Every structure is written in structure tokens, then in C-alpha cells.
Amino acid sequence: IMDMTVDDYAKRGAFEETRMGNELGLSEEETELVELIAGSDPMKFLEHAVKNRVSIVVSGGTSTGKTTFLNALLKLVPPSERIITIEDTRELKPVTPNTVALLSSKGDQGLARVDAQSLLEASLRMRPDRLLLGELRGAEAFSFLQAINTGHPGSLTTVHANSARAAYERLALMVMQGGVKLSRDEIMDYLKEVIPIVVQLSRRDAGRRVVSEIKFTKAERLG
Numbered sequence: 001i002m003d004m005t006v007d008d009y010a011k012r013g014a015f016e017e018t019r020m021g022n023e024l025g026l027s028e029e030e031t032e033l034v035e036l037i038a039g040s041d042p043m044k045f046l047e048h049a050v051k052n053r054v055s056i057v058v059s060g061g062t063s064t065g066k067t068t069f070l071n072a073l074l075k076l077v078p079p080s081e082r083i084i085t086i087e088d089t090r091e092l093k094p095v096t097p098n099t100v101a102l103l104s105s106k107g108d109q110g111l112a113r114v115d116a117q118s119l120l121e122a123s124l125r126m127r128p129d130r131l132l133l134g135e136l137r138g139a140e141a142f143s144f145l146q147a148i149n150t151g152h153p154g155s156l157t158t159v160h161a162n163s164a165r166a167a168y169e170r171l172a173l174m175v176m177q178g179g180v181k182l183s184r185d186e187i188m189d190y191l192k193e194v195i196p197i198v199v200q201l202s203r204r205d206a207g208r209r210v211v212s213e214i215k216f217t218k219a220e221r222l223g
Helices: 006-011 028-038 042-051 066-074 116-126 140-149 164-177 184-194
Strands: 056-060 083-087 099-103 130-133 156-160 197-203 209-216
Touching: 028 042, 028 209, 042 056, 042 209, 056 066, 056 164, 066 156, 066 197, 083 116, 099 116, 116 130, 116 140, 130 140, 140 164, 140 184, 156 164, 164 184, 164 197, 164 209
Parallel strands: 056 156, 056 197, 083 099, 083 130, 130 156
Antiparallel strands: 197 209
16 A cells, blocks of 8 residues: 555646536536526527537427427537437428438327327437427326436427426426326436426517526536
8 A cells, every 4th residue: 555645646646637616526518508507698508508418498388489499409419410300290300411200190190199109219229319309298208308318318309388497397297197106306306417408488579589598407506
């Protein structure tokens, strides 16, 4: 056993890459996102989040432009990535050439029903880099979270809610309704870890659509 002091460690460069403080446990990309959100630069924040594959949910009420904004985010995805979209009406428009579009059946069309849950399970066998769900509505919510957490970070979706906080509440309710054996608090913690960013859209006077909130849960934990 070597006889060393703390000074000896310092002289050998042992502390040159040491991270200290409340940001311990954040990745390099997440640390930069914390700095960007603290600097109130929403455009750079979103660009950095998408390019570094941090998952995002776009939330908003009726006619707030959720899909339009999601398409704007898709323009930031690197062109080398493989994307799979899942929706019931073809509205998502990835610009990446390696894209597969899957459509769920919408109601009773006289055909075998193919729901978002089934398509999500099938999509995982297609080796996507990211999954894009047009909107989370029900039982597929937990499967989507698991997919993100097992090799598909940077996935994107939308949810119908009137605030960023309500978006997480709605997602938690979907997961609970799917019969997952976790407490509400455990589900909320899991949600905020797997999808740490909510972009909230709102409508102002004369129908003007705005980004009213950007919530980054990993920055809040540092307070």
C-alpha cells in the first residue's frame, strides 16, 4: 500500500477532472442545458437538447400548434439518424432521409385494428435512433418511456395539457391507467428522469401562438 497525502494526489493530477457541486450526476450535455436555461436562451437550449438526444414532450391545449412545433424541432435532428414516426394521420415531417412512417388505424375502418401500442412494440425491432409519437393518449405512454430508457433517447412526442406541470400529471395518469404497479410519486420521478423537458405552447390574443414555458426538471433539482 502506497503512503500518499492529498497533496500527492493533486500533484499527480487526480483532481483535474473532478466535478463538484449540485450538478454531480448530470451528463456533460445536461450540464450545458442547465447553463443555457439559466441564461434564458430558449432557441440555443432547444437546439442543444435535440442534437444531444434529450427527450422532449411538446404540450399545449387545442389549436396551440403542437404538431407544427414538433415538426420545427425535427429540423434540428442530425440527418444521419434513423427515425420512426407513429401517428394516426400523417402530419410529422422529419427531414432525415432514413425515416419510416407507421400509421395506426383510427377508429372502426373495417380493418384489423392497429393501435399505437402495437406499432411502438413493432418499431423497436426496426432499430430506430429516435421514436416520434404524434401524440401520447393512453396505454402506450409507459411503453414509450421504457423505449426511451432502453436505448432511444431524444425521442419526441406531444400531449394535450394546459401547463408543463399538467403535462406530467396527464402522462402519469396515462401510465397509471395502463396498470403499472408503481406509486404515483414513483411514476412522476420516472417521467421527469426519462423526459426531462416540456415545451408548453399557448394561444394569446388574436390567435398568436407562443412558447409560454420550457421546463427542464434536471435544472430544478439543483435549486
